[in-house]
Amino acid sequence: MFRVFGPPGTGKTTTLxxxxxRALEDGVDPNKIGFFAFTRKAANEARERACTxxxxxxxxxxxxxxxxxxxxYRALGVRERDMMSRENYKQFAHATGFELSSTVVxxxxxxxxxxxxxxILSLIQLARLKxxxxxxxxxxxxxxxTWFEVDYVARSYQNFKEANAIMDFTDxxxxxxxxxxxxxxxxxxxxxxxxxxxxNLQWDIAHLLDERSKKMYCAGDDDxxxxxxxxxxxxxxxxLPGGVEVLEQSYxxxxxxxxxxxxxxxQIRNRFxxxxxxxxxxxxxxxxxxxxEIDMSTGSxxxxxxANYMLYDIAEELKxxxxxxxxxxxxxxxxxxxxxxxxxxxxxxGKAITPHVARxxxxxxxxxxxxxxxxxxxxxCEDDDLLTLERxxxxxxxxxxxxxxxxxxxxxxxxxxxxxxxxxxxRGEKFNAMPRIRLSTIHGTKGGEAENVVVITDLTMSAMNxxxxxLHRLFYVAVTRxxxxxFIIEPDDYGRxxxx
Numbered sequence: 001m002f003r004v005f006g007p008p009g010t011g012k013t014t015t016l017x018x019x020x021x022r023a024l025e026d027g028v029d030p031n032k033i034g035f036f037a038f039t040r041k042a043a044n045e046a047r048e049r050a051c052t053x054x055x056x057x058x059x060x061x062x063x064x065x066x067x068x069x070x071x072x073y074r075a076l077g078v079r080e081r082d083m084m085s086r087e088n089y090k091q092f093a094h095a096t097g098f099e100l101s102s103t104v105v106x107x108x109x110x111x112x113x114x115x116x117x118x119x120i121l122s123l124i125q126l127a128r129l130k131x132x133x134x135x136x137x138x139x140x141x142x143x144x145x146t147w148f149e150v151d152y153v154a155r156s157y158q159n160f161k162e163a164n165a166i167m168d169f170t171d172x173x174x175x176x177x178x179x180x181x182x183x184x185x186x187x188x189x190x191x192x193x194x195x196x197x198x199x200n201l202q203w204d205i206a207h208l209l210d211e212r213s214k215k216m217y218c219a220g221d222d223d224x225x226x227x228x229x230x231x232x233x234x235x236x237x238x239x240l241p242g243g244v245e246v247l248e249q250s251y252x253x254x255x256x257x258x259x260x261x262x263x264x265x266x267q268i269r270n271r272f273x274x275x276x277x278x279x280x281x282x283x284x285x286x287x288x289x290x291x292x293e294i295d296m297s298t299g300s301x302x303x304x305x306x307a308n309y310m311l312y313d314i315a316e317e318l319k320x321x322x323x324x325x326x327x328x329x330x331x332x333x334x335x336x337x338x339x340x341x342x343x344x345x346x347x348x349x350g351k352a353i354t355p356h357v358a359r360x361x362x363x364x365x366x367x368x369x370x371x372x373x374x375x376x377x378x379x380x381c382e383d384d385d386l387l388t389l390e391r392x393x394x395x396x397x398x399x400x401x402x403x404x405x406x407x408x409x410x411x412x413x414x415x416x417x418x419x420x421x422x423x424x425x426x427r428g429e430k431f432n433a434m435p436r437i438r439l440s441t442i443h444g445t446k447g448g449e450a451e452n453v454v455v456i457t458d459l460t461m462s463a464m465n466x467x468x469x470x471l472h473r474l475f476y477v478a479v480t481r482x483x484x485x486x487f488i489i490e491p492d493d494y495g496r497x498x499x500x
Contacts, residue, residue, distance in 0.1 A: 001206075001207075001210045001216050001217075001218050001240055001241075001242050002215075002216065002217050002218065002242055002243040002244070002245070003195075003217075003218050003219070003220075003237070003240055003242060003243070003244045003245070004016070004217055004218070004219040004220075004244075004245050004247065005219075005220070005221055005222070005244065005245070005246045005247065005272060005274050006219055006220070006221050006247045007221055007223070007246075007247065007250060007274060007276040007480075008221070008224065008250060008252060008253060008261070008477075008480035008481075009250035009251050009252025009253050009279075009449070009480070010247035010248070010249060010250050010251070010276055011247060011249075011251060012193070012219055012220075012221070012247060013042065013046070013193060013219075015219070015247060016035070016046075016191045016193055016217060016219055017035075017046055017049055017050070019189065019191060019217055020033060020035060020046070020050055020189065020191065021050070021053065023188065023189045024050065024053075024054050028188045028189060029188070030050075030056060030061050030062050030063075031063060031064070031185075032185075032186070032187055032188040032189070033062065033064065033065075033187065033188065033189045033190075033191075034064040034065075034071075034187045034189070034190040034191065034209065034213070035047070035062075035064065035065040035066075035190075035191045035193075036064075036065075036066060036067065036068055036071060036190070036191065036192045036193070036209070037065075037066075037067060037193045037194065038067065038193060038194035038197050039067065039194075040066075040067050040070065042193060042194075043065050043066050043067055043070070044065070046065050047062050047065035050062055050065070064185070064187070068173070068202055068205055068206075069169060069172060069173070071176075071205075072172050072173055072175070072176035072180070072205070073172060075176065075180065075183040075184065076172070076175060076176060076179065076183065078167075078172065081166075082165075082166060082167060083166060083167060083168070083169075083172075084161070084166050084167065084168045085166075088160075088164065088166060091160075092156075092157065092160050095156065095160065096152075096153055096156050096157075098118055098120070098153065099118070119143050119144070119145065120143070120145055120149065120150050120153045120154075121153065121157065123137060123138065123141055123143055123150060124150075124153070124154050124157065125168075125169075125170050125231075126230070126231050128170045128174070128201065129170060129173075129199035129200065129201050129202075129230070129231035130199060130200050130201075130231045130233070131200040131201055134150070134151075134154055135147070135151075138150050170201070173201050173202065173205065174201065176205060177201065177204045177205060177208070180205065180208050181208060181211075181212075184208055184209065184212045185212065186212050186213070186214075187209070187212060187213040187214065187216075188213075188214050188215065189213070189214070189215050189216075189217075190209050190210070190212075190213035190215070190216040190217070191216070191217045191219070192206055192209065192216070192217070192218045192219065193219050193220070194219070194220050195218045195219060195220035195237050196220035196221060196222050196224060196225035196232065196234045196237050197220070197225065197227045197230075197232045197234075198232060198233065198236070198237070199230070199231035199232055199233060200231070200233050200236070201231075203233065203236050206218065218237070218240065220237055222234050222237055222238050222271050222272050223265050223268060223271055223274075223473060223476050224446065224473065224476065224477050224480075225237075225473055226442070226443055226446065226470070226473050226474050226477055227443075228470050229470075235270065238270065238271070238272050246274045246275070246276065247276065248275065248276045248277060249276065249277050249279075250276055250277065250278055250279055251279055252279065252449055252480075252482075252483055253278045253279060253283075253480055253482065253483075254278055254279060254281040254282055254283025254284075254482070254483070254484065255278045255279075255281065255282050255283060256282060256283045256284065256285055257278070257283045257285065257479060257480070257482045257486050258277075258278035258283075260285060260479055260486070261476055261479050261480050264472055264475055264476045264479065265472075265476055267472045268469045268472045268473060268476070269469055270469055271469075281484070283482065283484060283485065283486070284484070284485045284486070285485075285486045285488065286485065286486070286487045286488070287487075287488050287490060288487060288488070288489055288490075289489065289490060289491070290489070291303070291314055291317075291454060291456065291487075291489050292317060294454065294487055296318075296323060296436075296437055296452070297427075299436065299450075299451045299452050299484075300436050300437075300450040300451045300452065301436060301437040301438065301450055301451075301452045301453075301454065302438050302440070302445060302448060302449070302450035302452070302453045302454070302481050303437065303438065303439045303440070303453075303454040303456070304439075304440055304441065304442045304445055304453070304454065304455050304456065304478050304481070305441065305442070305455075305456040305458075306441065306442060306456075306458070306474070307441060308328065308441055310456055310458065311327065311439045311440075311441075311456075314439060314456075315327050315332070315439055318332070318437065318439075319332060319420050319423070320423065321423065321427070322420075322422075322423030322424045322425075322426055322427035322429060323424075323427065323429065323437055324424060324429045324430075324431055324433065324435045324436070324437070325435045325436075325437035325438065325439060326435045326437070326438045326439065326440075327438075327439040327440075328439075328440075329444075331435055332420075332435065333417075333420065333421070333424070333431050336360045336363065337360075337364075337413075337417060337421075338431050338432045339356070339357045339360045339432075340357070340360040340361045340363070340364055340406075340410060341406045341410075341421065341431075342357075342432055343357035343358065343360065343361050344361055344406045344409055344410065345405075345406060347388060347389035347392075347402075348389065348402050348405075350388075351388075352386035352387055352388045353386070353387055353388075354383070354384075354385070354386065354387070355379050355381050355382070355383055355385055355387060356383065358379050358387050358392060358396075359379050361409075361410065362377055362379060363412075364410035364411075364412045364413045365400065365409065365410055365411060365412055366411050366412050369399070370399070370411065371398075371399050371400045371409065371410075371411055371412075372396075372397050372398060372399060372400075373397030373398075373399060374397075375397070376396055376397025376398075377397075379392075379396050389402060406421075407421075407422075438450070442455075442474050442475070442477055442478045443474075445477070445478070445481055446477055448481055449481050449482075449483055450481060450482070450483060451483045451484045451485070452482075452484060452485045452486075452487065453478070453479070453481045453482040453483075453485070453486050453487065454487040454489060455475070455478045455479060455486065455487070455488050455489065456489045457475070457488065457489065457490050457491070458491065
């Protein structure tokens with residue numbers, strides 16, 4: 001297994017795709033190439049690039065460009081009904097008396113499989129991914145439940161799955177490890193990306209792939225291993241035998257940011273030593289005590305903190321100042337609201353809109369003869385139909401008139417939304433555009449980048465210097481998202497965190 005270490009911005013994924021390109025140019029059968037990524041998005045992007053370059057059909061060619069879960073799902077011939085569903089989890093929650101919330105994960109062919117995010121179930125899954133005894137994992141955890149509760153849920157969960165002949169995601173991987181040797185095809189080339197994030201159970205699959213491959217590349221960056229809490233075993237990646245290549249040129253990170261990143265990396269005790277060069281740009285580091293001192297009116301921005309609660313006040317501040325942004329994976333203005341406003345103004349200018357947009361408009365209008373006639377709140381027509389303001393007035397009970405601007409017509413719009421839209425328009429933001437500003441936890445930004453990066457710290461220098469490798473890696477990931485300027489927001493009554 002040949003390892004490729006890709007420091008931030010060095011083009012790791014591009015390098016891996018170049019391996020695929022060369023194999024295809026050499027005449028390797030596309031069915032003999034495996035490209036396994038940590039996320040389905042990454043796997044799909046790799047497939048699309050290869051298909052575009054070599055004229056393949058993305059629906060039928062390159063069948064082994066997948067996540068490991070999707071690969072196992074397909075190889076085992078699993079069907080949707082074989083997996084734990086939302087309804088199954090509701091039934092299990094009712095039987096055990098525990099309240100469960102869901103995290104939705106997509107597997108094969110858009111099949112949605114739900115994995116519940118309850119502390120006990122998370123602990124059970126963590127132990128299985130790490131291949132640890134559950135009691136040992138419990139003793140290492142700080143979970144606010146007794147061992148009796150954990151053991152009861154674990155036994156009940158297993159009994160429930162067996163009684164209903166269903167499995168969860170981890171069962172899928174465990175079964176594949178048992179059966180995969182006879183189900184895994186032989187590959188001429190196999191590529192595995194983001195290897196630093198693999199759990200012990202996933203490493204078993206990786207080694208199985210290696211055994212079935214003439215050539216295998218395993219790529220990642222141990223300095224960016226920030227998913228230990230989810231079972232990742234970065235030490236396995238670091239200690240693998242075999243050939244090594246370190247990508248040596250970052251195309252993202254300016255010199256001063258690179259210097260800080262290197263200073264953080266040196267505090268990671270267990271790492272693979274590597275040297276790489278910054279891009280030919282100086283960059284800038286600005287230290288502040290309050291994010292409100294920053295002008296975000298131009299350029300792309302990535303604002304990060306360790307936890308979402310640290311970003312809530314910033315989101316409110318951005319709203320009050322009329323900025324469009326993304327937070328928790330969603331735009332600060334909903335698609336329904338932006339569609340409604342744009343649609344109304346389009347109709348006022350004489351243009352037609354779709355029924356979908358018209359329904360969005362009606363959702364912000366009072367019925368019962370105020371803005372819409374009684375009994376006309378439902379727009380019943382074909383989805384590909386086109387509707388003008390005059391047609392809505394004549395056929396679908398619209399009472400609002402052309403002379404009304406958006407906030408007059410849509411009288412049910414909440415005051416906070418109205419105030420925010422007004423602030424956006426005053427600033428000149430195109431609220432149906434992709435946001436320039438993104439707020440996210442550091443874990444949620446891995447792989448992202450922006451011209452301007454804001455990192456909010458809540459740790460002093462002494463705390464940072466005495467912290468674990470995991471925390472150093474987290475802030476290493478944070479600062480290396482920077483393309484031009486890095487803003488560090490530090491506590492104003494303590495010593496600097498990372499005094500670099």
